[in-house]
Amino acid sequence: MAEIDHIRNFCIIAHVDHGKTTLSDRLLEQTRTVQQREMKEQLLDSMDLERERGITIKSHPVSMIYEHEGKEYLLNLIDTPGHVDFSYEVSRSLAACEGALLLIDAAQGIEAQTVANANLAMAQDLEIIPVINKVDLPSANPEAIEHQIEEILALPRxxxxxxSGKSGIGIQDILSAVVNRLPPPRWAIFPQARVLVFDATYDAFKGVICYIRIFSGEIKKNDEIVFMGSGTKTTVKEIGRFSPQMISEKSMTAGRTGYLVTAIKELSQIKIGDTITLTSEPAKEPLPGYKEVRPMVFSGVYPLDTNDYTKLKTGVAKLQMNDAALTFQAESSAALGFGFRCGFLGLLHMEIVQERLRREYDLDIISTYPSVVYKVTKSDGSIINVDNPLFLPDPGEIEQVEEPTIRATIHTPNGCIGDILALVSEKRGFCDHTETVDADRVMLVCTLPLNEILIDFNDRLKSITKGYGSMDYELGDYQPGDLVRLDILVNSEPVDAFASIVHRDKAASRGRALCERLKEILPQQMFKVAIQASVGSNIVARESLSALRKDVTAxxxxxxITRKRKLLEKQKEGKKRMKQIGKVAIPQDAFVKVLKTS
Known part of the structure:
Protein backbone atom coordinates (compact mmCIF):
# COMPACT_ATOMS: atom_id res chain seq x y z
CA MET A 1 0.00 0.00 0.00
CA ALA A 2 1.42 3.35 -1.10
CA GLU A 3 2.35 5.90 1.56
CA ILE A 4 0.30 9.08 1.43
CA ASP A 5 3.31 11.09 0.10
CA HIS A 6 3.47 8.67 -2.83
CA ILE A 7 -0.16 9.16 -3.93
CA ARG A 8 -1.21 11.65 -6.63
CA ASN A 9 -4.86 12.34 -7.50
CA PHE A 10 -5.39 14.15 -10.80
CA CYS A 11 -7.88 14.53 -13.63
CA ILE A 12 -7.78 15.53 -17.27
CA ILE A 13 -9.90 18.52 -18.28
CA ALA A 14 -10.39 19.92 -21.78
CA HIS A 15 -12.83 21.15 -24.40
CA VAL A 16 -14.91 18.45 -26.13
CA ASP A 17 -12.83 16.38 -28.58
CA HIS A 18 -9.40 17.65 -27.55
CA GLY A 19 -8.19 14.11 -26.84
CA LYS A 20 -8.77 13.44 -23.10
CA THR A 21 -9.73 9.78 -23.46
CA THR A 22 -6.99 8.98 -26.00
CA LEU A 23 -4.40 10.46 -23.64
CA SER A 24 -5.85 8.33 -20.81
CA ASP A 25 -5.30 5.25 -23.03
CA ARG A 26 -1.59 6.11 -23.44
CA LEU A 27 -1.15 6.68 -19.67
CA LEU A 28 -2.71 3.25 -18.98
CA GLU A 29 -0.35 1.68 -21.53
CA GLN A 30 2.75 3.46 -20.22
CA THR A 31 2.08 2.41 -16.60
CA ARG A 32 1.20 -1.14 -17.77
CA THR A 33 -2.15 -0.89 -15.97
CA VAL A 34 -3.75 -2.57 -18.99
CA GLN A 35 -2.06 -5.38 -20.92
CA GLN A 36 -1.47 -4.71 -24.63
CA ARG A 37 -3.81 -7.54 -25.66
CA GLU A 38 -6.69 -5.99 -23.64
CA MET A 39 -6.08 -2.49 -24.97
CA LYS A 40 -8.62 -0.83 -27.23
CA GLU A 41 -9.21 2.79 -28.24
CA GLN A 42 -11.20 4.98 -25.83
CA LEU A 43 -10.91 2.30 -23.14
CA LEU A 44 -12.51 4.46 -20.43
CA ASP A 45 -15.53 5.30 -22.64
CA SER A 46 -17.71 2.24 -22.11
CA MET A 47 -20.89 3.41 -23.89
CA ASP A 48 -21.26 3.05 -27.68
CA LEU A 49 -22.68 6.56 -27.73
CA GLU A 50 -19.51 7.92 -26.07
CA ARG A 51 -17.31 6.18 -28.64
CA GLU A 52 -19.35 7.35 -31.64
CA ARG A 53 -19.57 10.99 -30.64
CA GLY A 54 -16.10 11.20 -29.13
CA ILE A 55 -17.53 12.61 -25.87
CA THR A 56 -17.33 11.44 -22.26
CA ILE A 57 -20.74 11.20 -20.58
CA LYS A 58 -19.80 9.45 -17.32
CA SER A 59 -16.52 10.01 -15.46
CA HIS A 60 -14.30 6.93 -15.16
CA PRO A 61 -11.67 6.69 -12.40
CA VAL A 62 -8.62 4.42 -12.69
CA SER A 63 -5.64 3.71 -10.40
CA MET A 64 -2.15 3.26 -11.90
CA ILE A 65 1.19 2.22 -10.36
CA TYR A 66 4.11 4.24 -11.76
CA GLU A 67 7.78 3.81 -10.90
CA HIS A 68 9.75 7.07 -10.78
CA GLU A 69 13.42 7.34 -9.69
CA GLY A 70 13.27 3.96 -7.99
CA LYS A 71 10.07 4.71 -6.00
CA GLU A 72 6.55 3.47 -6.65
CA TYR A 73 3.75 6.03 -6.90
CA LEU A 74 0.00 5.43 -6.93
CA LEU A 75 -1.58 7.70 -9.56
CA ASN A 76 -5.37 8.04 -9.41
CA LEU A 77 -6.78 9.43 -12.67
CA ILE A 78 -10.37 10.63 -13.04
CA ASP A 79 -11.53 11.05 -16.65
CA THR A 80 -14.17 13.78 -16.57
CA PRO A 81 -17.03 14.79 -18.91
CA GLY A 82 -16.23 17.89 -20.97
CA HIS A 83 -19.68 19.28 -21.81
CA VAL A 84 -21.28 22.19 -19.99
CA ASP A 85 -24.39 20.12 -19.10
CA PHE A 86 -22.25 18.02 -16.78
CA SER A 87 -20.32 20.91 -15.17
CA TYR A 88 -21.44 19.93 -11.64
CA GLU A 89 -20.04 16.39 -12.15
CA VAL A 90 -16.83 18.00 -13.44
CA SER A 91 -16.62 20.23 -10.35
CA ARG A 92 -17.09 17.18 -8.03
CA SER A 93 -14.44 15.22 -9.96
CA LEU A 94 -12.09 18.21 -9.58
CA ALA A 95 -12.86 18.32 -5.85
CA ALA A 96 -11.58 14.73 -5.61
CA CYS A 97 -8.16 15.78 -7.01
CA GLU A 98 -5.17 17.92 -6.11
CA GLY A 99 -4.11 18.60 -9.68
CA ALA A 100 -5.32 18.67 -13.28
CA LEU A 101 -3.88 18.15 -16.73
CA LEU A 102 -5.36 20.94 -18.86
CA LEU A 103 -5.41 19.57 -22.40
CA ILE A 104 -5.41 21.96 -25.39
CA ASP A 105 -5.58 20.95 -29.05
CA ALA A 106 -2.41 22.07 -30.88
CA ALA A 107 -4.44 22.99 -33.98
CA GLN A 108 -7.63 24.46 -32.49
CA GLY A 109 -6.17 26.26 -29.48
CA ILE A 110 -8.07 27.45 -26.42
CA GLU A 111 -11.84 26.98 -26.76
CA ALA A 112 -14.81 28.08 -24.64
CA GLN A 113 -14.91 25.01 -22.41
CA THR A 114 -11.11 25.06 -21.98
CA VAL A 115 -11.47 28.42 -20.21
CA ALA A 116 -14.55 27.29 -18.23
CA ASN A 117 -12.89 24.08 -17.01
CA ALA A 118 -9.61 25.89 -16.21
CA ASN A 119 -11.58 28.40 -14.12
CA LEU A 120 -13.35 25.53 -12.31
CA ALA A 121 -9.96 23.97 -11.51
CA MET A 122 -8.53 27.31 -10.31
CA ALA A 123 -11.60 27.83 -8.11
CA GLN A 124 -10.88 24.43 -6.48
CA ASP A 125 -7.26 25.59 -5.92
CA LEU A 126 -5.78 22.79 -8.03
CA GLU A 127 -2.27 22.68 -9.46
CA ILE A 128 -2.65 22.90 -13.25
CA ILE A 129 -0.25 21.31 -15.77
CA PRO A 130 -0.97 22.67 -19.28
CA VAL A 131 -0.53 20.03 -22.01
CA ILE A 132 -0.61 20.85 -25.73
CA ASN A 133 -2.01 17.71 -27.36
CA LYS A 134 -1.92 16.53 -31.01
CA VAL A 135 1.47 18.23 -31.72
CA ASP A 136 2.06 15.70 -34.53
CA LEU A 137 -0.77 17.18 -36.63
CA PRO A 138 0.34 19.00 -39.81
CA SER A 139 -1.72 22.07 -38.75
CA ALA A 140 -0.29 22.13 -35.18
CA ASN A 141 1.00 25.49 -33.97
CA PRO A 142 2.27 24.90 -30.40
CA GLU A 143 4.11 28.28 -30.18
CA ALA A 144 0.85 30.19 -30.74
CA ILE A 145 -0.97 27.97 -28.23
CA GLU A 146 1.72 28.60 -25.59
CA HIS A 147 1.18 32.34 -26.12
CA GLN A 148 -2.61 31.85 -25.65
CA ILE A 149 -2.02 29.86 -22.44
CA GLU A 150 0.06 32.72 -21.04
CA GLU A 151 -2.28 35.50 -22.19
CA ILE A 152 -5.70 34.00 -21.41
CA LEU A 153 -5.08 31.55 -18.57
CA ALA A 154 -2.09 33.36 -16.98
CA LEU A 155 -0.10 30.12 -16.75
CA PRO A 156 3.68 30.25 -17.45
CA ARG A 157 4.54 28.88 -20.91
CA SER A 164 0.34 13.49 -28.62
CA GLY A 165 -2.14 10.97 -27.29
CA LYS A 166 -2.25 9.24 -30.68
CA SER A 167 1.49 8.63 -31.22
CA GLY A 168 2.62 8.64 -27.55
CA ILE A 169 4.85 11.75 -27.69
CA GLY A 170 5.48 13.34 -24.26
CA ILE A 171 3.63 10.70 -22.19
CA GLN A 172 6.71 10.06 -20.02
CA ASP A 173 7.06 13.85 -19.42
CA ILE A 174 3.40 14.03 -18.31
CA LEU A 175 3.82 11.19 -15.80
CA SER A 176 7.01 12.78 -14.40
CA ALA A 177 5.25 16.15 -14.09
CA VAL A 178 2.32 14.53 -12.24
CA VAL A 179 4.74 13.05 -9.67
CA ASN A 180 7.01 16.11 -9.34
CA ARG A 181 4.60 19.04 -9.71
CA LEU A 182 1.35 17.85 -8.13
CA PRO A 183 1.02 17.92 -4.33
CA PRO A 184 0.23 14.79 -2.24
CA PRO A 185 -3.38 14.33 -0.97
CA ARG A 186 -4.77 17.29 1.03
CA TRP A 187 -6.83 17.36 4.27
CA ALA A 188 -5.48 13.90 5.24
CA ILE A 189 -4.81 14.88 8.89
CA PHE A 190 -8.50 15.57 9.63
CA PRO A 191 -9.32 13.47 12.76
CA GLN A 192 -12.51 11.75 11.50
CA ALA A 193 -13.15 9.82 8.28
CA ARG A 194 -14.44 11.95 5.42
CA VAL A 195 -15.16 10.46 1.98
CA LEU A 196 -16.36 12.37 -1.10
CA VAL A 197 -18.89 10.74 -3.46
CA PHE A 198 -17.91 12.25 -6.82
CA ASP A 199 -20.07 9.98 -8.98
CA ALA A 200 -22.33 6.94 -8.76
CA THR A 201 -23.70 4.29 -11.07
CA TYR A 202 -26.23 1.46 -10.82
CA ASP A 203 -25.38 -2.21 -11.23
CA ALA A 204 -28.12 -4.85 -11.58
CA PHE A 205 -26.29 -7.25 -9.25
CA LYS A 206 -24.56 -5.00 -6.71
CA GLY A 207 -27.01 -2.10 -6.55
CA VAL A 208 -25.61 1.44 -6.33
CA ILE A 209 -21.84 1.75 -6.77
CA CYS A 210 -20.41 5.02 -5.38
CA TYR A 211 -17.21 6.42 -6.89
CA ILE A 212 -15.30 7.77 -3.89
CA ARG A 213 -12.22 9.70 -2.83
CA ILE A 214 -11.13 9.15 0.79
CA PHE A 215 -9.85 12.41 2.23
CA SER A 216 -9.16 11.30 5.79
CA GLY A 217 -9.49 8.22 8.01
CA GLU A 218 -9.99 4.63 6.87
CA ILE A 219 -13.04 2.78 5.53
CA LYS A 220 -13.23 -1.01 5.90
CA LYS A 221 -15.62 -3.67 4.69
CA ASN A 222 -18.67 -4.05 7.04
CA ASP A 223 -18.18 -0.52 8.51
CA GLU A 224 -21.36 1.37 9.46
CA ILE A 225 -21.44 4.66 7.48
CA VAL A 226 -23.71 7.69 7.11
CA PHE A 227 -24.26 10.06 4.17
CA MET A 228 -24.06 13.53 5.76
CA GLY A 229 -26.21 15.31 3.15
CA SER A 230 -29.18 12.94 3.18
CA GLY A 231 -28.69 11.35 6.62
CA THR A 232 -28.94 7.82 5.14
CA LYS A 233 -27.20 5.14 7.22
CA THR A 234 -25.96 1.88 5.70
CA THR A 235 -23.21 -0.78 5.78
CA VAL A 236 -20.18 -1.11 3.49
CA LYS A 237 -20.70 -4.36 1.53
CA GLU A 238 -17.60 -3.97 -0.68
CA ILE A 239 -14.80 -1.44 -1.17
CA GLY A 240 -11.98 -1.36 -3.70
CA ARG A 241 -10.12 0.37 -6.54
CA PHE A 242 -10.46 0.64 -10.34
CA SER A 243 -7.62 -0.85 -12.33
CA PRO A 244 -9.58 -0.19 -14.65
CA GLN A 245 -11.85 -3.11 -13.65
CA MET A 246 -13.16 -3.16 -10.08
CA ILE A 247 -10.75 -4.91 -7.68
CA SER A 248 -12.04 -5.30 -4.10
CA GLU A 249 -9.86 -4.62 -1.05
CA LYS A 250 -10.31 -5.09 2.71
CA SER A 251 -9.91 -1.40 3.48
CA MET A 252 -9.02 1.97 1.90
CA THR A 253 -7.05 4.76 3.57
CA ALA A 254 -6.70 8.54 3.15
CA GLY A 255 -5.71 9.77 -0.30
CA ARG A 256 -7.08 6.74 -2.16
CA THR A 257 -9.70 6.77 -4.95
CA GLY A 258 -12.00 3.86 -5.69
CA TYR A 259 -15.54 2.53 -5.30
CA LEU A 260 -17.88 1.58 -2.49
CA VAL A 261 -20.91 -0.73 -2.55
CA THR A 262 -23.61 -0.48 0.12
CA ALA A 263 -27.05 -1.96 0.72
CA ILE A 264 -28.67 1.01 -1.11
CA LYS A 265 -30.53 -0.10 -4.24
CA GLU A 266 -31.81 3.24 -5.61
CA LEU A 267 -29.53 5.81 -7.21
CA SER A 268 -31.92 8.62 -6.20
CA GLN A 269 -30.90 8.05 -2.56
CA ILE A 270 -27.26 8.94 -3.38
CA LYS A 271 -26.40 12.60 -3.97
CA ILE A 272 -23.30 13.45 -6.01
CA GLY A 273 -20.96 15.59 -3.90
CA ASP A 274 -22.21 14.14 -0.58
CA THR A 275 -19.78 13.30 2.25
CA ILE A 276 -19.62 9.83 3.84
CA THR A 277 -18.40 9.42 7.44
CA LEU A 278 -18.40 6.62 10.03
CA THR A 279 -21.42 6.38 12.36
CA SER A 280 -19.14 5.36 15.27
CA GLU A 281 -17.07 8.56 15.01
CA PRO A 282 -18.84 10.99 12.69
CA ALA A 283 -17.21 14.11 11.23
CA LYS A 284 -18.66 17.42 12.45
CA GLU A 285 -18.53 19.20 9.07
CA PRO A 286 -18.86 17.78 5.53
CA LEU A 287 -16.49 18.42 2.64
CA PRO A 288 -17.25 21.73 0.86
CA GLY A 289 -19.03 22.25 -2.47
CA TYR A 290 -22.09 19.99 -2.18
CA LYS A 291 -25.32 21.18 -3.80
CA GLU A 292 -28.55 19.69 -5.12
CA VAL A 293 -28.60 19.28 -8.92
CA ARG A 294 -31.86 20.41 -10.47
CA PRO A 295 -33.01 19.82 -14.06
CA MET A 296 -33.10 22.96 -16.23
CA VAL A 297 -34.77 21.79 -19.47
CA PHE A 298 -38.09 19.94 -19.66
CA SER A 299 -39.68 18.08 -22.54
CA GLY A 300 -42.56 15.66 -22.99
CA VAL A 301 -41.47 12.22 -24.27
CA TYR A 302 -44.14 10.04 -25.90
CA PRO A 303 -44.04 6.67 -27.71
CA LEU A 304 -45.04 6.83 -31.41
CA ASP A 305 -46.96 3.60 -30.92
CA THR A 306 -49.25 3.96 -27.89
CA ASN A 307 -48.78 0.23 -27.16
CA ASP A 308 -45.13 1.00 -26.30
CA TYR A 309 -46.07 3.10 -23.23
CA THR A 310 -45.12 0.33 -20.75
CA LYS A 311 -41.85 -0.24 -22.61
CA LEU A 312 -41.08 3.52 -22.44
CA LYS A 313 -41.91 3.58 -18.72
CA THR A 314 -39.47 0.70 -18.09
CA GLY A 315 -36.79 2.34 -20.27
CA VAL A 316 -36.98 5.74 -18.53
CA ALA A 317 -36.98 4.09 -15.07
CA LYS A 318 -33.89 2.02 -15.96
CA LEU A 319 -32.07 5.05 -17.35
CA GLN A 320 -32.82 6.96 -14.15
CA MET A 321 -31.15 4.14 -12.19
CA ASN A 322 -27.86 5.18 -13.84
CA ASP A 323 -28.60 8.89 -14.05
CA ALA A 324 -29.99 10.52 -10.92
CA ALA A 325 -30.13 13.93 -12.69
CA LEU A 326 -32.92 12.64 -14.97
CA THR A 327 -36.41 13.26 -13.55
CA PHE A 328 -39.74 12.13 -15.00
CA GLN A 329 -43.43 12.09 -14.20
CA ALA A 330 -46.35 10.65 -16.13
CA GLU A 331 -48.47 13.02 -18.24
CA SER A 332 -51.07 12.58 -20.96
CA SER A 333 -51.87 14.59 -24.05
CA ALA A 334 -55.09 14.53 -26.05
CA ALA A 335 -53.01 14.48 -29.21
CA LEU A 336 -50.08 12.22 -28.31
CA GLY A 337 -51.61 9.87 -25.72
CA PHE A 338 -49.72 8.79 -22.59
CA GLY A 339 -46.08 9.74 -22.01
CA PHE A 340 -43.71 11.38 -19.54
CA ARG A 341 -42.61 14.89 -18.69
CA CYS A 342 -38.83 14.54 -18.35
CA GLY A 343 -36.36 16.98 -16.78
CA PHE A 344 -32.78 17.24 -18.07
CA LEU A 345 -29.62 19.10 -17.08
CA GLY A 346 -29.35 20.66 -20.53
CA LEU A 347 -29.65 20.08 -24.26
CA LEU A 348 -26.87 17.50 -24.66
CA HIS A 349 -28.24 15.57 -21.67
CA MET A 350 -31.71 15.59 -23.30
CA GLU A 351 -30.28 14.44 -26.65
CA ILE A 352 -28.29 11.60 -25.03
CA VAL A 353 -31.24 10.32 -22.96
CA GLN A 354 -33.53 10.30 -26.01
CA GLU A 355 -30.89 8.58 -28.15
CA ARG A 356 -30.34 5.91 -25.46
CA LEU A 357 -34.09 5.27 -25.26
CA ARG A 358 -34.16 4.71 -29.03
CA ARG A 359 -31.12 2.44 -29.10
CA GLU A 360 -31.03 0.51 -25.86
CA TYR A 361 -34.79 -0.04 -25.54
CA ASP A 362 -35.69 -0.11 -29.27
CA LEU A 363 -38.30 2.64 -28.90
CA ASP A 364 -39.70 5.07 -31.46
CA ILE A 365 -40.30 8.25 -29.45
CA ILE A 366 -41.37 11.81 -30.10
CA SER A 367 -40.55 14.75 -27.84
CA THR A 368 -42.47 17.99 -27.46
CA TYR A 369 -40.98 21.49 -27.76
CA PRO A 370 -38.40 21.80 -24.91
CA SER A 371 -39.20 24.26 -22.14
CA VAL A 372 -37.42 25.75 -19.13
CA VAL A 373 -38.62 26.49 -15.58
CA TYR A 374 -40.37 29.86 -15.31
CA LYS A 375 -41.16 31.67 -12.06
CA VAL A 376 -44.67 33.09 -12.24
CA THR A 377 -45.88 35.68 -9.72
CA LYS A 378 -49.68 35.60 -9.59
CA SER A 379 -51.97 38.54 -8.82
CA ASP A 380 -52.56 37.26 -5.27
CA GLY A 381 -48.78 37.41 -4.59
CA SER A 382 -48.11 33.65 -4.71
CA ILE A 383 -45.15 32.39 -6.78
CA ILE A 384 -45.30 29.14 -8.76
CA ASN A 385 -42.75 27.30 -10.93
CA VAL A 386 -44.00 26.39 -14.41
CA ASP A 387 -42.15 23.85 -16.56
CA ASN A 388 -45.06 22.97 -18.87
CA PRO A 389 -46.77 25.60 -21.09
CA LEU A 390 -50.18 24.03 -20.31
CA PHE A 391 -49.82 25.00 -16.63
CA LEU A 392 -49.19 28.70 -17.27
CA PRO A 393 -52.10 30.59 -15.60
CA ASP A 394 -54.48 32.84 -17.55
CA PRO A 395 -52.99 36.25 -18.45
CA GLY A 396 -55.45 37.97 -16.07
CA GLU A 397 -54.01 36.06 -13.08
CA ILE A 398 -50.34 36.82 -13.87
CA GLU A 399 -48.50 39.71 -12.26
CA GLN A 400 -45.04 38.86 -13.64
CA VAL A 401 -43.19 36.02 -15.40
CA GLU A 402 -39.45 35.54 -14.82
CA GLU A 403 -37.23 33.41 -17.06
CA PRO A 404 -33.77 31.88 -16.42
CA THR A 405 -30.80 33.45 -18.19
CA ILE A 406 -27.33 32.17 -19.06
CA ARG A 407 -23.95 33.83 -19.22
CA ALA A 408 -22.44 32.52 -22.47
CA THR A 409 -18.77 32.64 -23.46
CA ILE A 410 -18.46 32.45 -27.25
CA HIS A 411 -15.11 31.96 -29.00
CA THR A 412 -15.26 33.03 -32.64
CA PRO A 413 -12.98 34.03 -35.56
CA ASN A 414 -12.61 37.81 -35.96
CA GLY A 415 -14.52 37.94 -39.24
CA CYS A 416 -17.71 36.51 -37.72
CA ILE A 417 -18.23 39.02 -34.87
CA GLY A 418 -20.96 41.01 -36.65
CA ASP A 419 -23.01 37.91 -37.53
CA ILE A 420 -22.63 36.47 -34.01
CA LEU A 421 -23.77 39.75 -32.42
CA ALA A 422 -26.78 39.78 -34.79
CA LEU A 423 -27.62 36.20 -33.72
CA VAL A 424 -27.31 37.12 -30.02
CA SER A 425 -29.54 40.16 -30.56
CA GLU A 426 -32.12 38.06 -32.45
CA LYS A 427 -32.21 35.69 -29.47
CA ARG A 428 -33.00 38.63 -27.12
CA GLY A 429 -29.48 38.66 -25.68
CA PHE A 430 -26.78 41.31 -25.35
CA CYS A 431 -23.00 41.28 -25.31
CA ASP A 432 -21.43 42.30 -21.97
CA HIS A 433 -17.83 42.58 -23.21
CA THR A 434 -15.30 41.18 -25.67
CA GLU A 435 -11.73 39.96 -25.22
CA THR A 436 -9.11 39.35 -27.89
CA VAL A 437 -7.74 35.80 -27.74
CA ASP A 438 -5.08 36.25 -30.47
CA ALA A 439 -4.73 37.81 -33.93
CA ASP A 440 -7.48 35.60 -35.37
CA ARG A 441 -9.96 34.99 -32.56
CA VAL A 442 -12.18 36.88 -30.14
CA MET A 443 -14.08 35.85 -27.00
CA LEU A 444 -17.55 37.37 -26.48
CA VAL A 445 -19.25 37.26 -23.09
CA CYS A 446 -23.03 37.50 -23.57
CA THR A 447 -26.20 37.25 -21.49
CA LEU A 448 -29.09 35.35 -23.10
CA PRO A 449 -32.42 33.84 -22.02
CA LEU A 450 -31.98 30.04 -21.63
CA ASN A 451 -35.22 29.45 -23.54
CA GLU A 452 -33.77 31.08 -26.68
CA ILE A 453 -30.77 28.74 -27.03
CA LEU A 454 -32.79 25.52 -26.72
CA ILE A 455 -33.43 24.76 -30.36
CA ASP A 456 -31.01 25.99 -33.01
CA PHE A 457 -28.54 28.38 -31.35
CA ASN A 458 -25.53 26.05 -31.39
CA ASP A 459 -26.24 24.88 -34.96
CA ARG A 460 -26.44 28.46 -36.22
CA LEU A 461 -23.30 29.43 -34.28
CA LYS A 462 -21.41 26.58 -36.01
CA SER A 463 -22.86 27.60 -39.42
CA ILE A 464 -21.89 31.26 -39.05
CA THR A 465 -18.34 30.43 -37.91
CA LYS A 466 -17.94 27.52 -40.41
CA GLY A 467 -17.41 25.16 -37.49
CA TYR A 468 -14.69 27.23 -35.78
CA GLY A 469 -16.92 28.83 -33.12
CA SER A 470 -17.49 27.29 -29.70
CA MET A 471 -19.69 28.16 -26.76
CA ASP A 472 -19.76 27.46 -23.06
CA TYR A 473 -22.35 28.78 -20.62
CA GLU A 474 -23.21 28.95 -16.95
CA LEU A 475 -26.61 29.64 -15.46
CA GLY A 476 -27.37 33.22 -14.52
CA ASP A 477 -30.22 34.89 -12.63
CA TYR A 478 -33.93 34.96 -13.30
CA GLN A 479 -35.08 38.11 -15.13
CA PRO A 480 -38.60 39.43 -15.81
CA GLY A 481 -39.79 39.02 -19.40
CA ASP A 482 -42.93 39.70 -21.43
CA LEU A 483 -43.71 36.01 -21.91
CA VAL A 484 -46.98 34.52 -23.14
CA ARG A 485 -48.40 31.12 -23.99
CA LEU A 486 -48.78 30.49 -27.71
CA ASP A 487 -51.60 28.04 -28.53
CA ILE A 488 -52.28 26.44 -31.90
CA LEU A 489 -55.98 25.95 -32.73
CA VAL A 490 -57.15 23.56 -35.45
CA ASN A 491 -60.83 24.11 -36.31
CA SER A 492 -61.11 26.21 -33.10
CA GLU A 493 -59.81 23.31 -30.93
CA PRO A 494 -56.48 23.90 -29.09
CA VAL A 495 -53.80 21.23 -29.73
CA ASP A 496 -51.86 20.86 -26.46
CA ALA A 497 -48.77 19.23 -28.04
CA PHE A 498 -47.98 22.45 -29.97
CA ALA A 499 -48.35 24.83 -27.00
CA SER A 500 -45.22 26.79 -26.07
CA ILE A 501 -44.13 29.76 -23.96
CA VAL A 502 -42.61 32.52 -26.10
CA HIS A 503 -41.78 36.23 -25.87
CA ARG A 504 -44.70 38.40 -26.97
CA ASP A 505 -42.64 39.99 -29.79
CA LYS A 506 -41.93 36.55 -31.26
CA ALA A 507 -45.41 35.06 -30.84
CA ALA A 508 -46.72 36.21 -34.25
CA SER A 509 -43.71 35.02 -36.28
CA ARG A 510 -43.50 31.66 -34.50
CA GLY A 511 -47.30 31.20 -34.73
CA ARG A 512 -47.22 32.01 -38.47
CA ALA A 513 -44.41 29.51 -39.07
CA LEU A 514 -46.29 26.75 -37.21
CA CYS A 515 -49.55 27.48 -39.02
CA GLU A 516 -47.82 27.39 -42.43
CA ARG A 517 -46.10 24.12 -41.54
CA LEU A 518 -49.39 22.56 -40.39
CA LYS A 519 -51.14 23.70 -43.57
CA GLU A 520 -48.58 21.73 -45.60
CA ILE A 521 -48.80 18.63 -43.43
CA LEU A 522 -52.47 18.23 -42.42
CA PRO A 523 -54.66 16.19 -44.77
CA GLN A 524 -57.56 18.07 -46.40
CA GLN A 525 -61.03 17.59 -44.90
CA MET A 526 -64.47 17.72 -46.51
CA PHE A 527 -64.83 21.24 -45.11
CA LYS A 528 -62.60 24.31 -44.84
CA VAL A 529 -60.34 24.15 -41.74
CA ALA A 530 -58.93 27.21 -39.96
CA ILE A 531 -55.44 26.78 -38.46
CA GLN A 532 -54.82 29.60 -35.97
CA ALA A 533 -52.17 30.71 -33.50
CA SER A 534 -53.49 32.52 -30.45
CA VAL A 535 -52.15 34.36 -27.44
CA GLY A 536 -54.96 34.31 -24.89
CA SER A 537 -58.05 35.34 -26.87
CA ASN A 538 -56.07 37.19 -29.57
CA ILE A 539 -55.47 35.41 -32.88
CA VAL A 540 -51.95 36.35 -34.03
CA ALA A 541 -51.69 34.17 -37.16
CA ARG A 542 -54.04 32.19 -39.40
CA GLU A 543 -53.90 29.81 -42.34
CA SER A 544 -56.85 28.12 -44.08
CA LEU A 545 -56.79 24.55 -45.27
CA SER A 546 -59.13 24.42 -48.26
CA ALA A 547 -61.86 21.77 -48.43
CA LEU A 548 -61.92 18.70 -50.61
CA ARG A 549 -64.67 19.32 -53.19
CA LYS A 550 -66.61 16.92 -55.28
CA ASP A 551 -67.27 18.29 -58.79
CA VAL A 552 -71.07 18.59 -58.41
CA THR A 553 -71.42 20.45 -61.74
CA ALA A 554 -69.96 17.59 -63.79
CA ILE A 561 -75.79 28.97 -65.52
CA THR A 562 -78.41 29.09 -62.74
CA ARG A 563 -78.51 25.25 -62.76
CA LYS A 564 -74.80 25.12 -61.91
CA ARG A 565 -75.07 27.91 -59.33
CA LYS A 566 -77.95 26.10 -57.62
CA LEU A 567 -75.83 22.93 -57.24
CA LEU A 568 -72.81 24.90 -55.95
CA GLU A 569 -74.95 26.79 -53.39
CA LYS A 570 -76.42 23.47 -52.20
CA GLN A 571 -72.87 22.09 -51.76
CA LYS A 572 -71.82 25.25 -49.89
CA GLU A 573 -74.66 24.88 -47.41
CA GLY A 574 -73.70 21.24 -46.83
CA LYS A 575 -70.06 22.22 -46.16
CA LYS A 576 -71.26 24.84 -43.65
CA ARG A 577 -73.30 22.25 -41.72
CA MET A 578 -70.41 19.81 -41.88
CA LYS A 579 -68.00 22.39 -40.45
CA GLN A 580 -70.23 22.92 -37.41
CA ILE A 581 -70.26 19.24 -36.46
CA GLY A 582 -66.99 18.10 -38.08
CA LYS A 583 -63.88 17.23 -36.07
CA VAL A 584 -60.32 17.21 -37.42
CA ALA A 585 -58.33 14.12 -36.47
CA ILE A 586 -54.66 15.07 -36.67
CA PRO A 587 -52.59 12.05 -37.78
CA GLN A 588 -49.60 10.99 -35.67
CA ASP A 589 -47.07 11.66 -38.44
CA ALA A 590 -48.21 15.31 -38.57
CA PHE A 591 -47.03 15.76 -34.94
CA VAL A 592 -43.77 14.02 -35.75
CA LYS A 593 -43.09 16.27 -38.75
CA VAL A 594 -44.00 19.53 -36.97
CA LEU A 595 -42.17 18.77 -33.71
CA LYS A 596 -39.06 17.60 -35.55
CA THR A 597 -38.82 20.85 -37.53
CA SER A 598 -40.02 23.35 -34.91
Missing part, protein backbone atom coordinates in the same frame (compact mmCIF):
# COMPACT_ATOMS: atom_id res chain seq x y z
CA UNK A 158 7.64 27.13 -19.49
CA UNK A 159 5.29 24.76 -17.59
CA UNK A 160 3.69 23.56 -20.83
CA UNK A 161 4.22 19.96 -22.01
CA UNK A 162 3.93 19.08 -25.69
CA UNK A 163 2.36 15.70 -26.30
CA UNK A 555 -73.42 16.31 -64.79
CA UNK A 556 -74.48 19.76 -66.11
CA UNK A 557 -73.66 19.94 -69.78
CA UNK A 558 -75.11 22.96 -71.47
CA UNK A 559 -78.18 24.76 -70.14
CA UNK A 560 -78.55 27.85 -67.96
Missing amino acids: EDTIRA KCYGGD
